[in-house]
Amino acid sequence: MTKQVEKVDRVIIRFAGDSGDGMQLTGDRFTSETAAFGNDLSTLPDFPAEIRAPAGTLPGVSAFQLHFADHDILTPGDAPDVLVAMNPAALKANLKDVPRGGTIIVNTDEFTSRALTKVGYTASPLEDGSLDGYKVHKVALTTQTVKVLEEFDISRKDAERAKNMYSLGLLSWLYHRPTDSTVAFLEKKFAKKPEIAAANVAAFRAGWNYGETTEDFVVSYEIAPAPMPKGTYRNIHGNLALAYGLIAASHASGLPMFLGAYPITPASDILHELSKHKNHGVRTFQAEDEIAGIGAALGASFGGALGVTTTSGPGIALKGETIGLAVSLELPLVICDIQRGGPSTGLPTKTEQSDLFLAMFGRNGEAPVPIVAPRSPADCFDAALEAARIAVTYRTPVFLLSDGYLANGSEPWRIPDVADLPVIAPDFATGPNKVLEDGSEAFWPFLRDPATLARPWAVPGTPGLEHRIGGIEKQDGTGNISYDPANHDLMVRTRAAKVAGIDVPDLEVDDPSGAAKVLVLGWGSTYGPIQAACRRVRREGNQVAHAHLRHLNPFPANLGRILKEYDRVLVPEMNLGQLSMLVRARYLVDAVGYNQVRGLPFKAAELAGVITNLIGTTDAVEGVGV
Amino acid sequence: MTKQVEKVDRVIIRFAGDSGDGMQLTGDRFTSETAAFGNDLSTLPDFPAEIRAPAGTLPGVSAFQLHFADHDILTPGDAPDVLVAMNPAALKANLKDVPRGGTIIVNTDEFTSRALTKVGYTASPLEDGSLDGYKVHKVALTTQTVKVLEEFDISRKDAERAKNMYSLGLLSWLYHRPTDSTVAFLEKKFAKKPEIAAANVAAFRAGWNYGETTEDFVVSYEIAPAPMPKGTYRNIHGNLALAYGLIAASHASGLPMFLGAYPITPASDILHELSKHKNHGVRTFQAEDEIAGIGAALGASFGGALGVTTTSGPGIALKGETIGLAVSLELPLVICDIQRGGPSTGLPTKTEQSDLFLAMFGRNGEAPVPIVAPRSPADCFDAALEAARIAVTYRTPVFLLSDGYLANGSEPWRIPDVADLPVIAPDFATGPNKVLEDGSEAFWPFLRDPATLARPWAVPGTPGLEHRIGGIEKQDGTGNISYDPANHDLMVRTRAAKVAGIDVPDLEVDDPSGAAKVLVLGWGSTYGPIQAACRRVRREGNQVAHAHLRHLNPFPANLGRILKEYDRVLVPEMNLGQLSMLVRARYLVDAVGYNQVRGLPFKAAELAGVITNLIGTTDAVEGVGV
Amino acid sequence: MPELLKLTTKDFKTDQEVRWCPGCGDYAILAAVQGFMPSLGIKREDIVFVSGIGCSSRFPYYMNTYGMHSIHGRAPAIATGLAASRPDLSVWVVTGDGDALSIGGNHLIHALRRNVNLKILLFNNRIYGLTKGQYSPTSEQGKITKSTPYGSLDAPFNPVSLALGAEATFVARTIDSDRKHLTSVLQAAAEHEGTALIEIYQNCNIFNDGAFEKLKDSSVRDRHLIRLEHGQPITFGAGEDRYGIVRMPDATLKAMPLAEAGDSVLVHDAHADEPDLAFALSRLPDPATLSPTPIGVFRSVRRPTYDTLMSDQLDDAARRLGSGKLDELLTGSDTWTIG
Amino acid sequence: MPELLKLTTKDFKTDQEVRWCPGCGDYAILAAVQGFMPSLGIKREDIVFVSGIGCSSRFPYYMNTYGMHSIHGRAPAIATGLAASRPDLSVWVVTGDGDALSIGGNHLIHALRRNVNLKILLFNNRIYGLTKGQYSPTSEQGKITKSTPYGSLDAPFNPVSLALGAEATFVARTIDSDRKHLTSVLQAAAEHEGTALIEIYQNCNIFNDGAFEKLKDSSVRDRHLIRLEHGQPITFGAGEDRYGIVRMPDATLKAMPLAEAGDSVLVHDAHADEPDLAFALSRLPDPATLSPTPIGVFRSVRRPTYDTLMSDQLDDAARRLGSGKLDELLTGSDTWTIG
Ligand SMILES: Cc1ncc(C[n+]2csc(CCOP(=O)(O)OP(=O)(O)O)c2C)c(N)n1
Ligand SMILES: Cc1ncc(C[n+]2csc(CCOP(=O)(O)OP(=O)(O)O)c2C)c(N)n1
Ligand code: SF4
Numbered sequence A, B: 001m002t003k004q005v006e007k008v009d010r011v012i013i014r015f016a017g018d019s020g021d022g023m024q025l026t027g028d029r030f031t032s033e034t035a036a037f038g039n040d041l042s043t044l045p046d047f048p049a050e051i052r053a054p055a056g057t058l059p060g061v062s063a064f065q066l067h068f069a070d071h072d073i074l075t076p077g078d079a080p081d082v083l084v085a086m087n088p089a090a091l092k093a094n095l096k097d098v099p100r101g102g103t104i105i106v107n108t109d110e111f112t113s114r115a116l117t118k119v120g121y122t123a124s125p126l127e128d129g130s131l132d133g134y135k136v137h138k139v140a141l142t143t144q145t146v147k148v149l150e151e152f153d154i155s156r157k158d159a160e161r162a163k164n165m166y167s168l169g170l171l172s173w174l175y176h177r178p179t180d181s182t183v184a185f186l187e188k189k190f191a192k193k194p195e196i197a198a199a200n201v202a203a204f205r206a207g208w209n210y211g212e213t214t215e216d217f218v219v220s221y222e223i224a225p226a227p228m229p230k231g232t233y234r235n236i237h238g239n240l241a242l243a244y245g246l247i248a249a250s251h252a253s254g255l256p257m258f259l260g261a262y263p264i265t266p267a268s269d270i271l272h273e274l275s276k277h278k279n280h281g282v283r284t285f286q287a288e289d290e291i292a293g294i295g296a297a298l299g300a301s302f303g304g305a306l307g308v309t310t311t312s313g314p315g316i317a318l319k320g321e322t323i324g325l326a327v328s329l330e331l332p333l334v335i336c337d338i339q340r341g342g343p344s345t346g347l348p349t350k351t352e353q354s355d356l357f358l359a360m361f362g363r364n365g366e367a368p369v370p371i372v373a374p375r376s377p378a379d380c381f382d383a384a385l386e387a388a389r390i391a392v393t394y395r396t397p398v399f400l401l402s403d404g405y406l407a408n409g410s411e412p413w414r415i416p417d418v419a420d421l422p423v424i425a426p427d428f429a430t431g432p433n434k435v436l437e438d439g440s441e442a443f444w445p446f447l448r449d450p451a452t453l454a455r456p457w458a459v460p461g462t463p464g465l466e467h468r469i470g471g472i473e474k475q476d477g478t479g480n481i482s483y484d485p486a487n488h489d490l491m492v493r494t495r496a497a498k499v500a501g502i503d504v505p506d507l508e509v510d511d512p513s514g515a516a517k518v519l520v521l522g523w524g525s526t527y528g529p530i531q532a533a534c535r536r537v538r539r540e541g542n543q544v545a546h547a548h549l550r551h552l553n554p555f556p557a558n559l560g561r562i563l564k565e566y567d568r569v570l571v572p573e574m575n576l577g578q579l580s581m582l583v584r585a586r587y588l589v590d591a592v593g594y595n596q597v598r599g600l601p602f603k604a605a606e607l608a609g610v611i612t613n614l615i616g617t618t619d620a621v622e623g624v625g626v
Numbered sequence C, D: 001m002p003e004l005l006k007l008t009t010k011d012f013k014t015d016q017e018v019r020w021c022p023g024c025g026d027y028a029i030l031a032a033v034q035g036f037m038p039s040l041g042i043k044r045e046d047i048v049f050v051s052g053i054g055c056s057s058r059f060p061y062y063m064n065t066y067g068m069h070s071i072h073g074r075a076p077a078i079a080t081g082l083a084a085s086r087p088d089l090s091v092w093v094v095t096g097d098g099d100a101l102s103i104g105g106n107h108l109i110h111a112l113r114r115n116v117n118l119k120i121l122l123f124n125n126r127i128y129g130l131t132k133g134q135y136s137p138t139s140e141q142g143k144i145t146k147s148t149p150y151g152s153l154d155a156p157f158n159p160v161s162l163a164l165g166a167e168a169t170f171v172a173r174t175i176d177s178d179r180k181h182l183t184s185v186l187q188a189a190a191e192h193e194g195t196a197l198i199e200i201y202q203n204c205n206i207f208n209d210g211a212f213e214k215l216k217d218s219s220v221r222d223r224h225l226i227r228l229e230h231g232q233p234i235t236f237g238a239g240e241d242r243y244g245i246v247r248m249p250d251a252t253l254k255a256m257p258l259a260e261a262g263d264s265v266l267v268h269d270a271h272a273d274e275p276d277l278a279f280a281l282s283r284l285p286d287p288a289t290l291s292p293t294p295i296g297v298f299r300s301v302r303r304p305t306y307d308t309l310m311s312d313q314l315d316d317a318a319r320r321l322g323s324g325k326l327d328e329l330l331t332g333s334d335t336w337t338i339g
């Protein structure tokens, strides 16, 4: 049978199954194939908080969504074109997101009456007409896989497990993905169990062949590679990019890195990754708790290392006192908060942007800390470098605010040329910096650089610069303990001025027509959805501007001016309005928030609607005004 | 010799000496005598962070300032009329605050050349003319005291120590204070050492007699009692009033109080005080740290107690994660933050208002917590009651933001009639609150009161209401764990709505003429200085309005309207502008801050100047505008 | 009372789906605890389970009593406040090796020295389960995990030694799969007045499978497991290979073939005033191989409990001073009256 | 090296005025440490003192080395990061009984089990000094303080027992006023590779005066003080009343008149693999009266230090894989090229 080939410009696929079905791995592999093929892509894993929730239940469903295209895309997509559902729970949990007309591939083997009852289906949705509006492919994935693997000397359980590779093979066929990398991957992963490796490869190939042969699939799809700037690319997750950014900062500054961390979702992977790179001089310390993690990092900074701590919201809530100490000591420290749903334990595996206030204000006393936020998975690399640059240059703790969506999402990354990376100069103190009245020389640990207001960083081992620092208020210059009222006021204002004066690039506005009246201001991981929404709005003939903040503290110097250039400012955030509050207070601009705390990124279509509505009101208002 | 008696309306005295000189005790006694006499008064102790800094040094100086008058006063006074300086360090540290023409009483015995050198005097200020502009009384306090006590069977050291009572006697004579209470006090304090008691009484009397006899003092002063509302009064410190307010809340609610606390300046005294009142059913638990302190209090709340935790800024920075849990569990909890100078260890014994942001925002996720602040030492009583009322009624943690100035300052307090205290109704759940679809009854721990949005509080021991709660997001109603996106959004908004909807009295504005264009908006302990400043401004013929917030979250419903009624809003704060930022963000009002972080309360005169200047600009602006 | 209540295992189950991985040792412990509860003779409403965070800490959701799933490491502190203010309740803490010994180590040792009336069940699987497999403070040195790909560096805690060093009045160890033993230890803990720490070896079949296999596998376990019983000689082994624990001249304990050891085999005394023997017993197993591992009650001694002492102070004060009157308190001794 | 440096006590003093209360035991400890430092033979710039918060924690300001006065209870954690990343430094921690055992208890026990190269001086005055006199985790039960006007309820920690239960490799105890003994213990700690905990009994003459008087007063101290010396019989007492420590049949230790005890007097072995004896010795004093109190080195054994192990892992990796190249890392193995 010859099959049709259709060209399409973009596809969104969601793989969904039980926690134990290997959906994350399947998604990762499909992503790798897609990346290697040269499409632009964006991914969104979504898994339960339990390690392995009871099989076949709704809370146990694990999903992975992938959006790929022949052009530059920004989000993992709003609604899947294709849903692969490994069991009834996966179908039930995900069906509502698939638009009518979408494609659904189901593993019919799992649609037993017991499994159906477990999730509350009284009749099989495969039979009762509830899928009438969709293109449904019923495949006996388990049976077919087991059959293919009969020859192999492996257990029935292992054979069944390979069904995810079978489905991957089928999808790979369906979208013309290159298969070499998956075969290589399987051989490497199961290097110690060659029989299992061979079985998985066989299942994968069988899935491909099934697509090629069966009459159930008559069309396959081609998505041309996306035109991207010249360069060498890889696909990268946010947490990996963040870890690499930190290692790059260590190279760029010549400072050995010391990570003090306590495991917590969704930050743990950074600890895992960094602990692999000991030959880069990276020391990783799994502390007894978050306070010890940051304490150890601060101690290492005192000793001349690039001190880093990684955690999520609950961990930041514990580190507040030590961050205050770091502010008072004026030592470099990079604090990574991979935000998740709160408050309290909240939704550990879901994304949210609700720690901005905590980062800005979560310490006793006036304790300003610069804040940097990445906008996409790959951007975590640059943001980490920028956080380290500020920390080292200004001798200050710096927040790097990523989130669960960036952490686990992935996209193609053009690998930077190492020679182009910024240089970070630690500029250690090497000798006295003060001539006393009696003509003798001294080292004053709080005598500042007049340009940056940074204090000197003298590390133990440097002869003649022995000094003591601490969390009690210090005399300007000498750093001796001082309870003097005027000195305290001076020091509080000086620390504030130092942070306020950090050299931050001007904010760029994406306003192609220059005629927009509505500005959408965002920060962090909402970049993709906002930008995608703006493109939609523009495609419909409306004008809208988009500016996205990398620096939340201090704000870029031109932010106030930009805000005043637009009639309306919309601030979409995955919180109840934290940036919008900061902007309102600072610039007295009536920024309106669009807020969701659903543990999921915004949908571009929804946001586009909100923007369009707002554009409507602007016109109305103007109409009245003129 | 007959002495002149002059009538004056107000006096400010500052006692200053070494940490070991007993200045705090002397000040306290003088305050008690003054209170008993019926003057209005306000006090400001100011002591070093060290327990006993080396004798004779500037950092070792301990001072106590007292302002008393024949009329209603508001602050401990800007500049002392009388300085009692027990040694050269005390003179040097305090002289700059005494206006020319002021009175200085010095203990000449301590002005040895060694003591002078220690603080950097090259010549004795008593001789070199540097005190020419002041009325100086040189008294050999130590020698005279020791001489008086020669007869007593006590050590030389004990005799020398009594010099503070000698000086108290002298000042008591100078201002016609009643002496009985001090004699009674000394006899009680040294009940176990009668010889010491007698010696101190003798020294006290001798000081009085010295004033009566010596020609050095020719005038004594009378300050008539202040007219105050009818009632029984006592003098009270802020921390004591706060402790009493909590005990009163325990009585008013019928909930046994449980305090979980870890000692920290300036909050420890609340722990000390509460631990005395076991016959009021108060349990005090000195925990291993601040996290355990609040954890235990929360555990006790779960068990049906009035859970309370007391600390200062560094402690709050540690409690953030547990406060988030309390927000998520929706259990009553009173969190007292006696603010001190920050960041980090900062200035532990000095006052500041810089934890407002921390109280508002110091938790991961969206975790709103109501905030209540007292305005004067005695007001700590009412504020504590109000905090408890909100906590119990709305099932929520509540912040009570006091500060070091309120904690240690004192003023007369009209003792309330217990019958007038508000009733706080814990309203425990006693039975099922939900009929399920199948007709059976159930208890749903997150089914809310539609008016307050409070959830039911079912305490262990109540049969049939067994339930489990936790920090993971809960399903609306049932309280079961839920990762559902829409439910999370709903719960986040519901918790926010509950706090936003707390019943808070309208803000009252003090604007006697009704013609003011400038509004001064304050919160917490700045009440006295702001009100005193406004009176000054008005006395000079200008108009100014003053409004003072007890509730920082939620704001009173009429705040926005009030702000818009004035041309300019001034927000004086002992921080870099925290309330002003909240107000600007919320109401888009261009509130200007007047900010100081000097560890000391504002001076009324200075504030008055700032207000007058601002009134000037308003007129100017208006002139242009019209 | 037990007769009156007539509670059954079923009464202690909730309607919540249990969400541990299939095969997890937590299931066995849950079943044992639910099975044991009716014998306590305490009403369901008077029992509270408080936990921290971790796989194990999901426990309270499955117990039809009052319960709180709190935050990581803080359960002993939270339970202390509850138990100290409500001595009428039976308060149980469920925690993991990370929860109790890493982030929560301080609260644990302070609870032990205070002797608050808490029963602490420490599910020790020598791994962080919930965060997917990092090493824990009880993991053997050199352990390869996600966070230690080249092997962990630090010597593990021995929870029994640590507890004894922290003035614990009751310390025991048991194993998830040995329901009978587990139940007997629960029983002993429940009878103890004060803080009881029970270390439960628990298999995490996903991230640290077989960690205690030697102590469970019936074909070998008798060679590695010492069952402590108060008043009984301390022996172990099977068939010909039976050993007794004896004290060596250098004061340490050693396993010696029974024949050789003869009379010198030590007799277990869980009620000894001093924890010397209990501590020495806790040192017997090799931290890496866990052999030979004593299970059972190491120490169980009486010391007044914190909650009772606290209640006594309140009662005393009320007796001496009368129940506190608010108006008297507010008035104090130093007042003046106007008008 | 010591010869080359020619440092004196004076070199270790700073220009900062010492601000403890007159008569405080901290002065004596400071003098002893400043006096001891030159003998270390380490350059001033290679020494760091890290402290928490408390009276004792002001210590670093008075040592002319690098120093950090950090926050309450966290010094062991901060120092761990410093020592682990800079094994070339000599890192000392100064802490109090509240700082180390109350808020900082967890960091302390974890530092001990990790065996980071830290020398921890725990100034134990059995009270909170800086916050003006609340009871501490080492205060005797029933102690009347500002926060416990009716007496404290909880049993105190015995810091030596706790440290031994936490896998410490070096634990010693000494007394502020006995400069010679203090110095000898500092010496032993400095020579130890790994975490050394030294408990120093320190008099707070303001809030807990005389807490250790019995152990200091030359007319009685010999009756209460046991001076431990490795390899020597464990004896104490004066004149006729001399005692030896013997092990009783029930395995506990007891003081017995020397005459009676004869050969059975135990010989101290600080280097024993197992901490059994050290632990038993730590239990000798009555927690309330502190008699009889052993001082000296309880335990000193070798175990690889955390910082060395960590450095070894880095060196190994560099040796095996070559020093890390950033471009290779960033490129990884799965790339595609465009253009
Ligand atoms: C403050 C905080 N830090 C870290 C975490 C992440 N976390 C959750 S459970 C856990 C450790 C779990 O290990 P264990 O206590 O041994 O329990 P188990 O899952 O093995 O039963 C960690 C690190 C958290 N939830 N909160
Ligand atoms: C987070 C925090 N909690 C509490 C305090 C208050 N505080 C300072 S020192 C101290 C205890 C001091 O006792 P200890 O450690 O024994 O030292 P000492 O003063 O007796 O030498 C306390 C509770 C603080 N500074 N920071
Ligand atoms: S990860 Fe381990 S401990 Fe957690 S539920 Fe699964 S098997 Fe049990």
Ligand code: SF4
Binding pocket: B051, B052, D019, D020, D021, D023, D024, D025, D026, D055, D056, D125, D129, D130, D203, D204, D205, D206, D207
């Ligand atoms: S309070 Fe005690 S410990 Fe602190 S300095 Fe004074 S005497 Fe020393």
Ligand SMILES: [Mg+2]
Binding pocket: C054, C096, C097, C098, C123, C124, C125, C126, C127, C128, C129, C136
């Ligand atoms: Mg575990």
Ligand SMILES: [Mg+2]
Binding pocket: D054, D096, D097, D098, D123, D124, D125, D126, D127, D128, D129, D136
């Ligand atoms: Mg102390």
